[in-house]
Amino acid sequence: MDAQQLLQLLQATLDANPNTRLQAELHLAQASRSSETALGLARLATDQQVEVPWRQAASFALKKYVKEYWSPFFASFKGPEATSPEIKEQVRQILYGGLTDPIRKIRLACANIVSLVAQPDWPEDWPTLLDQLLALVRSPSIDAVEGGMRALNDFVSITLTEDQLLPVAQDMLPTLLAILGAPETYGPSTRARVVLIFRQCVMTLFTVKDEHPAAVKAAVGQILPVWLNAFKQLLSSDPAAEMQAAGSCECFAVRTAVIQALEVVLNSFPSTLKATLPDYLAIASAHLEALLPVYEAACLSSSSDFSLPSASTGEEDSDVSTDLGTLVASIIDFVAQAGRRKAVRAVLTDGRGPSATLVEFCLKAIDFAKMTTDDEENWASDPNAFVADEDDEMLTAYNVRSAALDLVIAFVETLGDSAYRALQAAFERTARRAEQQKAAGDEDWWKGYDSALAVVGAVAEDLIEHVQECQEEAKSPAFALEPVFQGVVMTYLTANDVPFLQGRAFVFASQFSELLPTQLAKQYLDAAISVLDSADASVPVKVSAVRALTNFFRHLKENVDPSQAATALAKLLPLLPETSENTLVLVLDAIQSLLRVGGPSIDAATCSALIRIVLQTWFEKPEDPLLGSSISDIFAALSACASPVVESALLNEALPALVSTMAEGRSDPNSIRAAAALDICSRIFSRFPTPLPPRSFERVAAVLFDLLATTEDRDVTQTGLDVVTTVIRKDVSQLLEWRSSSGESGLDLVLAVVARLLEPSESESGGLFVGDLVIHLVRKAGTAIGPVLPGLLRAFVTRLATAETAMFSQSLILPFAYLLHQQPDTVLSLLENLTVPGPAGQPPQPALAVLLSHWCDYANDFQGYWNQKVFSVAMAQLYSLAAERPALQQVQVKGDMLLTEANTNKIMTRARARANPDQFPPIPFPAKALKLLLHDAQTAAQTSGGEKGVPDDAVSDDEDDEWADEGAEFTAGNEKDLDFLSDMLAGGGLSKYMTSDDDEDDDVDEQDLHDDPIWQLDLHEHLKSFFRHAYETDRTSFRQLAETYLNEEEKGVLTHLLQSA
Incomplete structure (x- = not known):
């Protein structure tokens, strides 16, 4: 089909007649099966005699063609055969010509397709691509330069081998640097594109630095200093003056790209910026100082008529930003990252406290965090927008305000007391300035107070901890909150004429409520409650009051009077039908927070009303996941x-309503309402006490088993199994005693569900939680399940033979591990006398070999605190039993990966992986067991206490160690490193990071596992004893296995385990 025929087809696809459009689309799809179509579309897209819209349509069609018919490389390839090499060569050259097209839209479209084609074709089928693109970039034609750079930008993102990466960077970057330094020839957009390509090269170098440290270090030393020097020169001028002189914001494009590139360099190769980082920090400060008046006039002032000049080009470049806000946010982000580095510590602090520079940065953070006029207008009338933009948990857009808050958070986390003192000074200066503006009649005077409170509120959690520590030590905190409450919060809590500041006062008070005197906190709480139904309160104030209530109830907890909770609930309930989207979720969150405190004291009528209104709210929009999550949290x-009272309402009102909705799944397996009702039901049972309320399971059992028996929805299956597992763990007697209308027991139906999910035809995702269910069934109903247990284990190991994923394998292996610990002889006898069908085309396999091989293959991927202990204890037991059971010694499993020239110190591309698959020589199971148990011993040591010699407040700097070898602490023969390892193995590690003080949000009551002996077991000590005993008794030829099969690293770990035992 020639270009003219294709043009007619493309025009017909946009015809007003739907039949004509459909026919044209079908003909175009049929034509795409011919390689000639690619050639026709390429010619059409680059034909300057054709109108631009049809050239764009041809480009779009060609891009679709490439993805579907060019090469099997693409996941969307339809085939059956790829485009012929002859056609490909012609299309590539036509597209290359299109990169110089005078129409920018066409250049960009061609660049996009060139980068797409390059993925499968470069370098083998298109070896000249890089040289061709660099030739365009060096061309005197501005069009050719831009087209070449757009293609280059995507080109450097393609996965490169180590042989290609460095030559590409070394050939390309000098040319690009020359363009960057020629503003008289090239426009800001083109020069910004240069910086984007440089940034992508830095990111690509970073990804391969571990594989090729010497080569990358040399390249970085050669390339980065030149570019960093150029960046410093580019940033040396005043950005506001440059904008004014140019009469356009387009000049911001280069600065934004440079700042963002500097941040990438800082995070990737920080040592290259170590000496000059203070200079860049000063440059950033100067930029913020110069841009603040422009930002205030354009974005903050209600009385200013100043507007930013538009970009001089009429065409958008989605990758190059000329936006003032983006430039400011990028600078603030860079300062936040730089502020964490030791190289600027002396700039931000003077040894005794904050420097003037740090105070100025905090002041600028408050200034730039002020509410913009656009925000003020949108938030005043749209509560959902106000919630979405202001609520930390719902923040959807990153902007100048949020960047400013993050800057202060970074200072506080890194500099501690100095940051608090700087923030105090900045707050006081802002307050004085606000009062001066107020006296002068400036209508925006309140914005300084609002942003100052918002900035301090952003570090509330850290500041509260700081104040409490100071109270314990009887010293004054670095930030004094009392003057803020007395001078600002108390003053503006009732200021109806400035609703945003009034609302901020409520939120601020709630953020720090746990530091307030109880009586004062209750007064603030009453004030927030009274606002909810006040006719005088505006939207921002009411929304802020709801946010404040959530915080008050979270922080005050038992200090809240039941009467306050009841009053708040009575005023929040009527808001549910009146709110929607984000605001509705905010009200629901406030109710949930309230229930934690006042739930036990609410009366029957209020509880019934709450359940009824919340379910009505949910029924109106059951497909909304955010809404469903909040409602589940309430239940x-x-x-x-x-x-x-609450328990009765749940059993007699909530569960019947939910069961009725779940029953819709019987007739409509895809019912969203039924699935959502099941989710809520699962949450209810997960938080019910142990044992469950009497007869609670019987209210849901029938419909629950109906759904599990018929659903194809994996989420519904998982949630249903969660309910059953929860019932087993909390009150298994309710499951065992329940009977269906046809007389089947709950246990029978559970086993039927398990059997269905273990069918080879079933997806593995559906059976991920079967093992968890069965393990708790064994734990809680061992006698009842005894007669069917052998058959169940046979089904598990049979399915394990064809399992392909670690998670599914863990689910199937866990019951064996637990039972091997409890009844080792019984389980091993069953496995030793059982064979199971192998995967398709393979002979039957011994069940014991299937279990042990899958266990060993995936052992390091198993998850769960109790689960991992079960696996370790059972593995140690199996090793010990191998001395008397030859079958265990005879099983061969995968050993360590065989290191070859093909897979050592090379990036494994897809082609290399196919040509050189990894090899794992087989070793006896007992040898593999030792390897896995040594790994478990290391992990147990790391999670049992703190590492010695590492201060808790250490700040990672990475300025001198980006080339350091990782894992050196395990290198055998290095005594210093092994001493450190010995310290870890003797106790210490990461346990302080593995626990949380706030367990009240956990869905599943883990107390039944906490009481289990395996949970309470000190695994580190258990494994030390195991290795000591195995060594002393030479159990299962321990010493020979260790000498033969352990690598040097493992031998070093074993030595220190034995020495510390």
């Missing part, structure tokens, strides 16, 4: 209430 909070 979980109700379930956790120690109240007979």
Whole structure:
């Protein structure tokens, strides 16, 4: 099909007649099966005699063709055969010509397709591509330069081998640097594109630095200093003056790209910036100082009529930003990253406290965090927008305000007391300035107070901890909150004429409520409650009051009077039908927070009304996941209430309503309402007490088993199994005693579900939680499940033979591990006398070999604190049993990967992986068991205490160690490193990071596992004893296995385990 025929087809695809459009689309799809179509579309797209819209349509069609018919490389390839090499060569050259097209849209379209084609074709089929693109970049034609750079930008993102990467960077970057330094020839957009390509090269170098440290270090030393020097020169001028002189914001494009590139360099190769980082910090400060008046006039002032000049070009470049806000946010982000580095510590602090520079940065953070006029207008009338933009948990857009808050957070996390003192000074200066503006009649005077409170509120958690520590030590905190409350919060809490500041006062008070005197905190709480139904309160104030209530109830907890909780609930409930989207979720979150405190004291009528209104709210939009999550949280909070009134309402009102909705799944397997109702039901049972309320399971059992028996939805299956597992763990007798209308027991139906999910035809995702269910069934109903246990284990190991994923394998292996610990002889006898069908085309396999090979293959991927202990204890037991059971010694499993020239110190591309698949020589199971148990011993040591010699407040700097070899602490023969390892193995590690003080949000009550002996077992000590005993008794030829099969690293770990035992 020639170009003219294709043009007619493309025109017909946009015809007003739907039949004509459909026919044209079908003909175009049929034509795409011919390689000639690619050639026709390429010619059409680059034909300057054709109107631009049809050239764009041809480009779009060609891009679609490339993805579907060019090469099997693409996941969307339809085939059956790829485009012929002869046609490909012609299309590539036509597209290359299109990179110089005078129409920018066509250049960009061709560049996009060139980069797409390059993925499968370069370098083998298009070896000249790089040289061709560099030739364009060096061309005197501005069009050719831009087209070549757009293609280059995507080109450097293609996965490069180590042989290609460095020559590409060394050939390309000098040419690009020359363009960057020629503003009289090239426009800001083109020069910004140069910086984007440089940034991508830095990112690519960083990804391969571990594989090729010497080569990358040499390249970085050669390339980065020249570019960093150029960046410093580019940033030396005043950005506001440059904008004014140019009469356009387009000049911001280069600065934004440079700042963002500097941040990438800082995070990738920080040592290259170590000496000059203070200079760049000063440049950033000067930029913020110069841009603040422009930002205030354009974005903050309600009285200013100044507007930013538009970019001089009429065409958008999605990758190059000329936006003032983006430039400011990028500078602030860079300062936040730089502020964490030791290289600028002396700039930000003077040894005794904050420097003037740090105070100025905090002041600039407050200034730039002010509410913009656009925000003010949108938030005043749209509560959902106000919630989405201001709520930390719902923040959807990153902007100048959020960047400013993050800057202060970074200072506080890194500099501690100095940051607090700087923030105090900045707050006081802002307050004085606000009062001066107020006295002068400036209508925006309140914005300084609002942003100052927002900035301090952003570090509330850290500041509260700081104040509490100072109280314990009887010293004054670095930031004094009392003057803020007395001088600002108390003053503006009732200021109806400045609603945003009034609302901010409520939120601020709630953020620090746990530091307030109890009586004062209750007064603030009453004030927030009274606003909810006030006719005088505006939207921002009411929304802020709801946010404040959430914080008050979270922080005050038992200090809240039940009457306050009841009053707040009575005023929040009527808001549910009146709100939507983000605001509705905010109200629901406030109710959930309230229930944690006041739930046990609410009366029957209020509880019934709450359940009814919340379910009505949910029924209106069951497909909304955010809304469903919040409503589930409310029911979980109700379930956790120690109240007979609440329990009765849940059993007699909530569960029947939910079961009725779940029943819709019987006739409509895809019912969203049924799935959502099941989710809520699962949350209710997860927070019910142990044992469960009497007859609670019987209210949901029938419909639950119906859904599990018929659903194809994996999420519904998982949630249903969660409910059953929770019932087993909390009150298994309710499951065992329940009977269906046809007389089947709950246990029978559970086993039927398990059997269905273990069918080879079923997806592995559906059976991920079967093992968890069965393990708890064994733990809680061992006698009842005894007669069917052998058959169940046979089904598990049979399915394990064809399992392909670690998670599914863990689910199937876990019951064996637990039972091997409890009944080793019984389980091993079963496995030793059983064979199972192998994967398609393979002979039957011994069940014991299937279990042990899958266990060993995936052992290091197993997850779960209790699960991992079960696996380790059982593995140690199996090793010990191998001395008397030859079958265990005879099983061969995968050993360590065989290192070859093909897979050592090379990036494994897809082609290399196919040509050189990894090899794992087989070793006896007992040898593999030792390897895995040594790994478990290391992990147990790391999670049992703190590492010695590493201060808790250490700040990672990475300025001198980006080339350091990782894992050196395990190198055998290095005594210093082994001493450190010995310290870890003797106790210490990461346990302080593995626990949380806030367990009240956990969905599943883990107490039944906490009481299990394996949970309470000190695994580190257990494994030390195991290795000591195995060594002393030479159990299962321990010493020979260790000498033969352990590598040097493992031998070093073993030595220190034995020495510390």
